[in-house]
Amino acid sequence: MTYFVRKGLFYLVALWAAVTLNFFIPRLMPGTPVDSLMAKLAQRGGQVNPETRRAFELLLGADTDEPLLAQYWSYLGNTLRGEFGVSVSSYPTPVAEVISASLPWTVVLVGIATLLSFLLGVTLGMVVGWRRGTWLDSLIPATTVLAAVPYFWLALILSAVFAGTLGWFPLNGGYDVVLDPGWSLEFIGSAVYHGILPALTIVISSVGGWLLGMRNMMVSTGSEDYVLTAQAKGLRGSRVMLRYAARNAVLPSVAGFAISLGFVVSGSIITEQVFSYPGIGSKLLQAVQNNDYALMQGIFLIITVAVLGANLVVDLLYGLIDPRTRS
Template sequence: MKSYAAYLLRRFGQFVLVMFIGMNVAFVVTHATPIDPVEQSIAAATSFGSTSPEAIAMMRESLRELYGLQGGIWEQYVGFWKRVVVLDFGPSLSAFPTPVSTLIWRALPWTVGLLLVSTAITWVLGNLLGGLAGYLHNNRTLNVTGLLVMGFHPIPYYIVALLLLIVFGYVWPVLPITGGAQMNMARGWNFDFVVSVVKHSVLPVLSLVMVGLGGWFMGMRSLVSNIVSEDYVVYAELGGVAKSRILRSYVMRNALVPQVTGLAMSLGGIFNGAIITEQVFGYPGIGALMIDAVHAGDYSLVLGLTSVSIVAVSAAVLLIDMLYPLLDPRVKLA
């Protein structure tokens, strides 16, 4: 029990360190950009008519206060961490005066739902098919399935997404191709709205699954192909142990440990796929919100989205680290 507590303490320390470094990188990158959000906001506000210098000076001072850009770099850094702690990144420029936190919490459930479902399906299905293909290597159906999933793996997200748009939006228009739910529908936990959300998420989830499935399939198949030649597996087969038990308890469980490691490493890149997929399908998540914020030069919104993404990915990796001992008890003593 003490070893497990020490393991959790070390992992939590790594989580805090990673989050701290990521937040600092986000602060440095946003402050190193050549775009001045204050001057850009002033230029947008004064583009429709002349404004007195006194009004512009007052506007500049107010905007610097709103964006947390008052004082020197140290004062701005301290102010940034104060905003992070209370989750207040000020108002959004592109949706002024709506707070950044409101926009993020409005878009975050869409992206979290999309990524959780697609990642879970991809990881579980890819490992299951890969494990079966590695153990039953002469099965023709599994071999053909492997060729199909590996064929989609090197194709970029946007190519697969556009292909799905053409097929299911124009050639065989049976699924909605844009948005997160039907417009002008009352939102809430009612049957019609849930069905609409599921229909609108089919194509985005399918595009992510089709591209990501091949990687997990190939990795699991390679791991299982090596494990089946181990002495303990050969001994179990000679001892008359049922193949289903060998596959479940002797092969798959041992092969899953590296795959869980791969899952933790891949979480850092899942938002890349979300940004592309949400932009293609007009999905109302943080990926589409990030693109709009960059185009609008919305400094506060970009900083808020980056910070939330860092925390979310770091927390997900911490959760997977906590599940490690359930798969491999030796991890507790490492």
């Protein structure tokens, strides 16, 4: 029990540190959200004066006259209440609404793609590692090369070939714009159809890492005494591979998969930009370009909580699976 309490306290401190950095880092960037709005107002011929600037500061909750420490305490209180302010880049929409509208797109796309790449990579790595030295080892250089290809280049190539030349998939967007978002079969089918190509990009670029890691662990596990003993007993090769070797070799991959799930909510900025996908990654890039502190802080907080939560689950599961980690 002491182990679990210690882990819980550690992650609470880590969460506080992350939230604190989340407050200070955007304020180290040049410019402010008010400057961004004032520049847009000036471009449109609006009146720019100190009174207008003060009105924008009060409207956005970016009171620069307030001491930084007071702003920090206000930020902590608003965060606990789930109030992240108003987004400048999507003004006057609240940050919570911007995140809630874009986060499901990213979680579904990146989550499913991450799961598929993990299952495919681990399965192939298990077979390749068990039959090492055969022609199956040729899969490793091929998948490693694909993983080393620049992400944006791979997305552009797939988009040009399958969407532009062959016309098998739509070029961009998350769904057919003539449809109203909802739970209708027509809309869900359109969303799945638009998400196939971005998901394929993520799977191709990440499956090589899972395959290589699982293959190396299978090679190492295959020489363990309990595997050799099972083989000496005359057990079927498939049973030894699944029940003895793969069952232990997959543990590091499971830990890595759980942690990678925490990063699912951060989205894939490059993929979403190339395919104009309405996910959280494009919103984050938009927030950085517009000095949108409120939206940046809201997205970073969601990412931080997800990553810390995934790490906490992994630590607790390892504590239950392997009692030696609790000592």
